[in-house]
Amino acid sequence: MQNRESVSYLTQKEAAEVDEILMGPLGFSVEQLMELAGLSVATSIAEVYKVNEYKRVLVICGPGNNGGDGLVAARHLFHFGYNPSICYPKRTPKPLYAGLVTQLESLSVPFVSVEDLPLDLSKDFDIIIDAIFGFSFHGAPRPPFNDLIQRLVSLNEYKEAKQRFPVVVSVDIPSGWHVEEGDISDSSFKPDMLVSLTAPKLCAKRFHGPHHFLGGRFVPPSIVSKFNLHLPPYPGTAMCVRIGKPPQVDIAALRENYISPEFVEDNVEADPIHQFRKWFDEAIAANLREPNAMSLSTATSDGKPSSRMVLLKGFDEDGFVWYTNYGSRKAHDLAENPRASLLFFWDGLNRQVRVEGTVQKVSEEESEQYFHSRPRGSQLGAIVSPQSSVVPGRHFLIDKFKELEDRYSNGSLIPKPKYWGGYRLKPETFEFWQGQPSRLHDRLQYSPCEIEGKKVWKVERLAP
Numbered sequence: 001m002q003n004r005e006s007v008s009y010l011t012q013k014e015a016a017e018v019d020e021i022l023m024g025p026l027g028f029s030v031e032q033l034m035e036l037a038g039l040s041v042a043t044s045i046a047e048v049y050k051v052n053e054y055k056r057v058l059v060i061c062g063p064g065n066n067g068g069d070g071l072v073a074a075r076h077l078f079h080f081g082y083n084p085s086i087c088y089p090k091r092t093p094k095p096l097y098a099g100l101v102t103q104l105e106s107l108s109v110p111f112v113s114v115e116d117l118p119l120d121l122s123k124d125f126d127i128i129i130d131a132i133f134g135f136s137f138h139g140a141p142r143p144p145f146n147d148l149i150q151r152l153v154s155l156n157e158y159k160e161a162k163q164r165f166p167v168v169v170s171v172d173i174p175s176g177w178h179v180e181e182g183d184i185s186d187s188s189f190k191p192d193m194l195v196s197l198t199a200p201k202l203c204a205k206r207f208h209g210p211h212h213f214l215g216g217r218f219v220p221p222s223i224v225s226k227f228n229l230h231l232p233p234y235p236g237t238a239m240c241v242r243i244g245k246p247p248q249v250d251i252a253a254l255r256e257n258y259i260s261p262e263f264v265e266d267n268v269e270a271d272p273i274h275q276f277r278k279w280f281d282e283a284i285a286a287n288l289r290e291p292n293a294m295s296l297s298t299a300t301s302d303g304k305p306s307s308r309m310v311l312l313k314g315f316d317e318d319g320f321v322w323y324t325n326y327g328s329r330k331a332h333d334l335a336e337n338p339r340a341s342l343l344f345f346w347d348g349l350n351r352q353v354r355v356e357g358t359v360q361k362v363s364e365e366e367s368e369q370y371f372h373s374r375p376r377g378s379q380l381g382a383i384v385s386p387q388s389s390v391v392p393g394r395h396f397l398i399d400k401f402k403e404l405e406d407r408y409s410n411g412s413l414i415p416k417p418k419y420w421g422g423y424r425l426k427p428e429t430f431e432f433w434q435g436q437p438s439r440l441h442d443r444l445q446y447s448p449c450e451i452e453g454k455k456v457w458k459v460e461r462l463a464p
């Protein structure tokens with residue numbers, strides 16, 4: 001999360017200069033920049049306002065490039081599953097704009113005239129995108145945009161009356177605001193979200209709404225250095241990044257309604273290891289991050305519990321294996337109380353699996369073999385770290401690490417320390433859980449029983 005103070009802002013003149021450099025010596029075309037800008041707007045909106053709750057979108061487009069960004073955003077939002085409508089009263093007679101309009105018409109996105117647009121915008125839309133004016137705005141808004149801006153101002157009244165009201169998202173500049181000074185006359189509207197493009201303009205300092213995003217992931221280093229820009233890094237492959245304060249959330253209202261295929265007794269495996277393999281393979285196929293991460297809970301002999309994450313490194317009929325330091329807190333617990341439980345949570349699949357049983361160390365040979373399969377840095381890390389004991393500072397670890405790195409820089413075998421190795425939990429019970437609507441989840445528990453002298457697994461459904 002980027003601190004608002006550390007982000008830089010552009011003046012109106014600088015914004016126009018950046019434009020000229022991008023589309024001059026740097027070889028960009030306006031189409032390209034507009035496409036990226038519109039896509040950033042659409043992805044920012046999709047990040048905050050989920051399509052199942054905020055479906056109906058009105059995009060009000062002005063006569064310049066800001067309006068073009070709105071047209072592009074509308075097309076992307078359509079493909080993301082939203083229902084956009086467009087109000088575009090002063091069309092620009094250029095092929096770029098005509099093309100964007102044709103693209104939207106081919107998707108049957110409706111164009112609404114100012115006259116046909118309701119005076120009260122609060123009922124028909126969930127999101128209103130203000131793509132009226134960008135950084136070239138000057139003076140006071142002229143018709144018909146003054147009237148449209150007034151309708152956005154009126155939304156505040158509905159907000160105060162606590163009726164359901166649409167959120168307003170401004171593209172680059174809240175329309176009617178002075179590009180540098182902000183809402184000087186205090187007569188314009190206050191958007192809920194601002195998507196600054198390329199770099200925030202000075203007026204963005206006056207934006208105090210809940211969601212400030214930056215989009216336009218195309219700024220080359222030469223622009224960054226020429227304008228001394230301080231911008232947050234974009235995460236991963238994202239087209240947008242949040243700037244300013246983190247969103248305020250009502251923790252008590254944070255919840256997911258799980259929707260999953262039915263998980264019923266008739267189609268589970270008789271053997272829980274087979275069932276685990278099936279779900280584990282599905283977690284891998286779903287491309288989840290670290291599907292082998294599991295919470296390991298242990299307890300002291302007098303029953304004081306503790307949990308931590310570890311990585312599963314193998315499983316079969318004999319049990320579930322992980323590696324760690326034999327002097328750690330968990331190791332002390334396991335030495336006096338071998339009973340433990342494992343918990344997997346596969347978020348993207350609405351699944352969790354509990355495995356409970358007793359733990360033993362794996363053989364030295366097994367630990368040796370695994371230790372030498374790890375990256376050399378991790379092998380050295382294991383030697384350096386007296387896991388779970390107090391150390392004087394980070395330097396203590398780094399100094400020891402560097403010393404060892406030098407010693408083994410010739411590529412020679414790094415001996416596994418005696419105090420590092422694996423554990424195996426032999427399962428006694430399993431529970432497979434899958435989230436369902438209204439908290440009526442599926443829970444199937446496997447426990448061992450004997451039928452005619454033969455060990456089998458009993459499967460029972462537990463109430464959610």
Ligand SMILES: NC(=O)C1=CN([C@@H]2O[C@H](COP(=O)(O)OP(=O)(O)OC[C@H]3O[C@@H](n4cnc5c(N)ncnc54)[C@H](OP(=O)(O)O)[C@@H]3O)[C@@H](O)[C@H]2O)[C@@H](O)CC1
Pocket residue numbers: 015018019022033034037062063064065066067068069132133134135136137138139140141142143145171172173197198216
């Ligand atoms: N640079 C970049 O990196 C990128 C920039 N991009 C986008 O471009 C935006 C800047 O676009 P822009 O320069 O076309 O101007 P913009 O603000 O849309 O409007 C100008 C129009 O409004 C009119 N107008 C002005 N004042 C008025 C008034 N008081 N009342 C009524 N009308 C008024 C003016 O008419 P005029 O006054 O000149 O007759 C003209 O027709 C920028 O904010 C960003 O969204 C991205 O697409 C890509 C990357």
Ligand SMILES: Cc1cc2nc3c(=O)[nH]c(=O)nc-3n(C[C@H](O)[C@H](O)[C@H](O)COP(=O)(O)O)c2cc1C
Pocket residue numbers: 290293306307308309310311312322323324325328329330331387388
């Ligand atoms: C995703 C994840 C995986 C981890 N995997 C291991 C692991 O496999 N082995 C390990 O010793 N620590 C692992 N850790 C660190 C442990 O959570 C823990 O901090 C450490 O083992 C010390 O725990 P203890 O003091 O309870 O013994 C992992 C942490 C995370 C977040």
Ligand SMILES: Cc1ncc(COP(=O)(O)O)c(C=O)c1O
Pocket residue numbers: 311323324374378
């Ligand atoms: C301290 C520690 N040891 C061991 C592991 C196990 O994973 P790996 O053997 O892949 O490094 C982890 C994983 O996060 C870890 O943090």
Ligand SMILES: [K+]
Pocket residue numbers: 066130131132133134170171172173174175
């Ligand atoms: K705008």
